[in-house]
Amino acid sequence: MKPKTLQIVKSSGEKVLFSQTKLRKSLARSGADKNTIDEIINKLNDELYQGISTKEIYNRAFALLKKEKTIYASKYKLKKAIYELGPTGFPFEKFIAALLQYSGYKVETGKIMQGKCVSHEIDVVAKKNEQYIVAECKFHSDKSSTCNVKVPLYIHSRFKDITENKQHKDILPNQGWVVTNTRFTKDAITYGNCVGLYLLSWDYPKKNSLKDRIDRLGLYPITVSTLLTKREKEFLLSRDIVLARQLEQDDFYLDHLGISEMRKRRILLEIKTLCKK
Structure with a gap:
């Protein structure tokens, strides 16, 4: 069977057509050269079958990359490595704080901030120049999980409560962030953009997503x-x-x-x- 007609099964159970282009791009992100990528894809094409899972394809590609060069395999397993920060989600908060710190921000984790109505424990607080960020980190150990619209709705209400407390002695936060290791639903993105929240996920926003930032900064x-x-x-x-x-x-x-x-x-x-x- 030709790869272009092959259906594969995602972690969510959804069946999609196999895309050699997507596989090639994910292999390229590992730093592997064109000849190595071509060789791996040729080997994988011989092993693909109808209904193969994305996990099986990943595991085989990972093994071939590791055999070629461990550094390729390390970069290729980035998404899986983020899930390995679980299961509590606390290391993920620390990871996001570290990303911001290495980007020049002064950061704090687990800070209690008083709102107009109630107090809130904030996962990550980051300051740089005129930016004052309060970020909530939503970690999912289940790869099929997504951040639906309820998450930015809840985070926005907390952000509003904090910014409406006029008794803050220091400057008020001016950016609310929602960060996740999975993906946002379409409604979550629409709502977040509408109310001015900054959303950061594995693949959003385009060209400045979590995976883009990690690769760009080498973090x-x-x-x-x-x-x-x-x-x-x-x-x-x-x-x-x-x-x-x-x-x-x-x-x-x-x-x-x-x-x-x-x-x-x-x-x-x-x-x-x-x-x-």
Whole structure:
């Protein structure tokens, strides 16, 4: 069967036509060259079958990339690595705070802010120049989950309550953000844009989405590593090491894990290569 007539099954259960163009683009984002991508696609085309899941395609492409070069595999697994920041969502908040901090913002997490009516715990507060952002992070461990219109409705009401408290001694926040690791529904985007909320998701806004920002800044989550074990990643996350770049600076944590010098050098080389913009 020709790939262009092939139906594949997404994590949501939805059936869609297989797109070689989309697969090629996702492989290109890993940094793999054209010859490597062509070789992988040719191998995958021989293994595709009617009703194959996107997860199976991903796993096979990941294995082929890892065999070619681990750095390609690390970048290719970015979306999965974001899900590995779960299940509580707290490391995701720390990750978003770190993204903003490395972008020049002064950040705080878990800050209590008094509104006109009630107090609110804000996931991430960020300030830079005239920007004063209050951001709510919505983490989903289920890949089929989306942020529907109820989320920006709720966040907007909290943002309004905070900005209507005229007794704030410092400057009032001027931007409300909603950040998610999955996707927004069409109504959520329409409402968010209508009331002036800034929405940031895995693939929105176009050319400045979460994945775009990570690639552009070289700020990959520690979970993107293909050399660290799950237990090692969990240990690092528990020590607030959410960015690969942070481990490059605080590599003594690898000594705490009892990692050998040889393996430590391999891990740090992977991270150093990964964090190049």
